[in-house]
Amino acid sequence: MQHDNGLTISLQPHTSGPRLLVVAGDLDHHTTPRLRAALEEVTFGPGTDLVIDLSGLTFCDSTGIATLVAAHQRAHDAGAALLLAGLDADIARVFQIMGLDRLLSFYDSPEEAVRALSG
Amino acid sequence: MGRKEPEVSTVDEAPGRQLPPASAAEARRLTAVHRYAALGTATGAAFDRVAALAARIFHAPFATVTVVGDGTVRVVAAHGLPPRRALVESLCAAAVRHGGPYVVNDALLDPRAAGDPAVYGEPGVRFYAAAVITTPDGEALGSVNVMDVRPREAGEEELACLRDLAGLVMDELEVRLATHRTVEVERELRAGAERLARTLQRTLLPPALPRVPGLCAAAAYHPVSADEVGGDFYDLFPLDGDRWGFFLGDVCGKGADAAALTSLVRYTLRAAAVYDADPHAVLANLDAVLQQEHAGGEAPAPYCTAVFGVLQPDGDGFGVTLATGGHPPALAVRASGAVEPIHPAGGQLIGILRNPHFAQVSARLNAGDALLLYTDGLTEARTPTGSMLDEDGLTAYLAAAGPTSADALLTTVHDLITALGTGVSDDTAVLALSVPPATRTPSSGSLGAA
Numbered sequence: 001m002q003h004d005n006g007l008t009i010s011l012q013p014h015t016s017g018p019r020l021l022v023v024a025g026d027l028d029h030h031t032t033p034r035l036r037a038a039l040e041e042v043t044f045g046p047g048t049d050l051v052i053d054l055s056g057l058t059f060c061d062s063t064g065i066a067t068l069v070a071a072h073q074r075a076h077d078a079g080a081a082l083l084l085a086g087l088d089a090d091i092a093r094v095f096q097i098m099g100l101d102r103l104l105s106f107y108d109s110p111e112e113a114v115r116a117l118s119g
Numbered sequence: 120m121g122r123k124e125p126e127v128s129t130v131d132e133a134p135g136r137q138l139p140p141a142s143a144a145e146a147r148r149l150t151a152v153h154r155y156a157a158l159g160t161a162t163g164a165a166f167d168r169v170a171a172l173a174a175r176i177f178h179a180p181f182a183t184v185t186v187v188g189d190g191t192v193r194v195v196a197a198h199g200l201p202p203r204r205a206l207v208e209s210l211c212a213a214a215v216r217h218g219g220p221y222v223v224n225d226a227l228l229d230p231r232a233a234g235d236p237a238v239y240g241e242p243g244v245r246f247y248a249a250a251v252i253t254t255p256d257g258e259a260l261g262s263v264n265v266m267d268v269r270p271r272e273a274g275e276e277e278l279a280c281l282r283d284l285a286g287l288v289m290d291e292l293e294v295r296l297a298t299h300r301t302v303e304v305e306r307e308l309r310a311g312a313e314r315l316a317r318t319l320q321r322t323l324l325p326p327a328l329p330r331v332p333g334l335c336a337a338a339a340y341h342p343v344s345a346d347e348v349g350g351d352f353y354d355l356f357p358l359d360g361d362r363w364g365f366f367l368g369d370v371c372g373k374g375a376d377a378a379a380l381t382s383l384v385r386y387t388l389r390a391a392a393v394y395d396a397d398p399h400a401v402l403a404n405l406d407a408v409l410q411q412e413h414a415g416g417e418a419p420a421p422y423c424t425a426v427f428g429v430l431q432p433d434g435d436g437f438g439v440t441l442a443t444g445g446h447p448p449a450l451a452v453r454a455s456g457a458v459e460p461i462h463p464a465g466g467q468l469i470g471i472l473r474n475p476h477f478a479q480v481s482a483r484l485n486a487g488d489a490l491l492l493y494t495d496g497l498t499e500a501r502t503p504t505g506s507m508l509d510e511d512g513l514t515a516y517l518a519a520a521g522p523t524s525a526d527a528l529l530t531t532v533h534d535l536i537t538a539l540g541t542g543v544s545d546d547t548a549v550l551a552l553s554v555p556p557a558t559r560t561p562s563s564g565s566l567g568a569a
Contacts, residue, residue: 029372062371066420069471090507094499098424098445099467102476 007031008056009038018049018083018117020110024056027064035064039071044078051113055086065098072104081105083113148215151258152188155292165291166196169263169284174198176280177248179267181206184288186252186261187215195261195288206266207244209235214249214262220278221262223247225270237266245270248278250285255293263288323381324548328355331363333432334552335525341496341536341547349546350377350423351494352385356392361432364392364401367492367550368425368446368469380421383412388427398427398442402469402477406444409470422471426492436485436554444469444477447498448510452528454487454556456521458514461490489523489553496547497532500539508539525551 007025019042023035042050052068068084075082085107087095095101107113166184174182183206184196192208200206213231214221225245226232237244246267252260263285328336336355343349350370358364366388370380384405391404402425413420424445431438441449441461448462463478484490493513500508513535517523520531528551536543 062422065468066371066422066471069468070420073473090499093507093509094495097447097495099465099472099476100445102465102467103472 007034009035011038011042017114018051018081020051020053020114022053022056024058026059027057027067028059028061029063032061032063032067036067036070039067039074042071044075044080044082046079048078049081049083049117050075051083051085051107051110051117053085053110054088054091055109057086057088057091060091060094065095065100068104069100081117083107083116085110085113148258148260149189151254151256152186152260155254155260155296156186156188156193166288167198169288170196170198173263173265173281173284176284177265177267177273177277179246179265181242181244181266183211183264183266184252184261185211185264187212187259193261206237206242206264207232207235207247208237209233210247211249211262211264214251214264215259218251218253218259220282221247221249221251222273222278224272227270243268246273248273248281250278250281252285252288252292254289260289260292323352323378323385325354325356329357331355331430332361333435334363334430334437334554336365336550336552337525337529338548338550339529339533341533341543341549343496343543343546349373349496350381351496351546351548352381353492353548353550354385354389355550355552356389358392358396358429362396363430364389364396364428365430365492365550365552366425366427367494367548368423368444369494369496369548370423371421376421380423383408384423384425388425392427392429396429397479398429398440399477399479401427402442402444402466406469406475406477413470420471422468424495425469430484430552433483435557436483436488438481439484439490440479440481442466442477442479444475447493447495450491450493450510450514450517451482451484452489452491452517452520452523454485454522456518458518460510460514484552484554486554487522487556489525489528489551491517491528491532492550493532494546494548496543496545497536497549499545500536500547501542501544502539503542508542522556523553524555525553528553 007027010022012020027035072082083105086109087106092106107116170182170184181199183194185205186193186195192205192211194203194205197204207226209232210223223229226238226247227245232238244266246269249262249264251262254260263281324340328338338353340351350372353367355363355365370377370384387405387408388401391401409421426441426443426446426449428439428441443463443466445466445468448460450458451461452458461480461482463480465476466478467475498509498513502508502512516535517531523531529549532549536547
């Protein structure tokens with residue numbers, strides 16, 4: 001299996017509202033450590049929410065899923081919300097089969113996720 | 120015209136076309152020849168160019184590149200001659216025995232060429248010059264040879280060029296040998312990896328499914344890569360009384376870690392089923408074991424998805440209770456040909472979530488019904504249109520195949536995986552169960568009873 005799409009991660013801090021982490025490319029066992037490291041830099045506390053924009057995500061393997069789940073649990077423990085936005089339909093389907101739709105909140109776009117937090 | 124080259128006069132071996140009986144040195148030389156000859160393809164444009172260049176440098180009509188074996192002279196390249204045509208084999212052999220640059224100004228006067236058909240017949244070679252192809256460890260393999268039909272002298276510059284050409288041939292042979300060895304090593308490594316993968320897979324999958332009265336069972340494993348072990352697993356085994364347990368699943372990751380995790384999951388599922396065969400409880404137990412395994416660990420949590428079921432004989436069929444944790448739906452192919460999921464809603468990943476939810480559902484397998492369990496390598500495969508096959512695509516494919524049995528179901532899935540080709544990017548394990556169709560032949564009695 002070849003995935004050549006690399007992975008780009010950028011954190012966009014907001015003065016008001018949630019922070020936005022934009023993740024694009026392939027999340028596999030080669031690239032996931034970089035996402036894990038980026039997420040470890042993010043501090044969570046009550047009201048310091050995070051929206052992860054996955055609209056550029058092209059592939060997500062089991063290590064990527066484990067990392068997203070771990071970040072969600074860490075946010076939850078700190079009383080913060082972690083929202084996923086823009087998930088590709090096929091990846092969303094895989095998440096749904098794994099029962100992650102009961103745990104994680106999916107939104108069509110980052111804007112929609114931000115609106116859900118402020119609403 | 121006498122021989123002018125001092126090298127020739129130093130050769131003190133008996134004249135003749137055959138090499139002397141193999142001495143230890145000759146045996147060493149032949150071993151070297153054999154080593155390079157093992158390349159099998161020591162011909163090609165590079166050597167043809169060397170022969171052409173040699174002829175041009177000497178303004179001579181003929182040139183060859185030859186390798187001297189055990190009493191044979193093999194032509195690697197020839198210029199001005201039909202392909203593979205040797206000339207003055209006697210002198211080629213003598214050059215190798217001699218070792219250094221070798222010049223015969225007039226072959227008619229050289230005893231080593233006595234009786235050589237190329238000298239005494241067509242084309243009547245008189246002049247011969249050779250530079251020996253010598254391995255880095257000093258063994259003479261053969262030579263680059265130039266021939267003319269008139270007696271003549273060889274210039275210093277020409278001989279120096281001939282030596283360089285022989286060196287070029289040696290370099291090329293070295294590169295080919297190195298490539299050959301790399302390919303050999305790679306082939307051995309691959310064979311080793313394949314053996315390891317097969318061995319591991321054997322330990323992770325049951326060697327044969329047990330015979331369950333009134334049920335047909337079949338399983339298959341479709342690996343994508345021969346040397347990467349995936350984490351798919353399945354099993355079918357007896358429980359208390361006449362009940363049977365079965366499961367199929369997929370652990371996260373690949374390779375040795377996945378193999379170790381697969382082993383843990385398999386034995387935990389079997390042990391948990393002995394303790395409490397309720398499918399929901401079995402998955403909850405597996406979840407607890409995996410969570411504990413990870414406790415305090417730095418690495419991403421190991422987890423799996425699985426379907427666990429219990430079969431209870433019931434009349435001419437079986438009652439089935441299934442629990443799933445994050446796994447794609449099991450599909451029933453009914454005796455009517457209808458395909459329906461047997462899938463409790465909402466089962467979640469096993470081993471990674473806090474308070475995970477595992478769901479359970481009960482169904483019946485009647486005579487003629489079949490049940491298919493599979494891993495996501497199948498449903499996440501890409502169809503030629505680029506879309507994911509998904510449960511819908513699989514359901515449609517099975518529906519088109521109609522009523523089936525466990526064995527036929529496996530064949531259907533095999534055909535589907537073959538048709539998807541490179542669209543399949545992950546291993547797929549398949550477990551199929553079926554209840555034989557009722558035999559309704561009252562006039563001839565029950566054929567199935569034995």
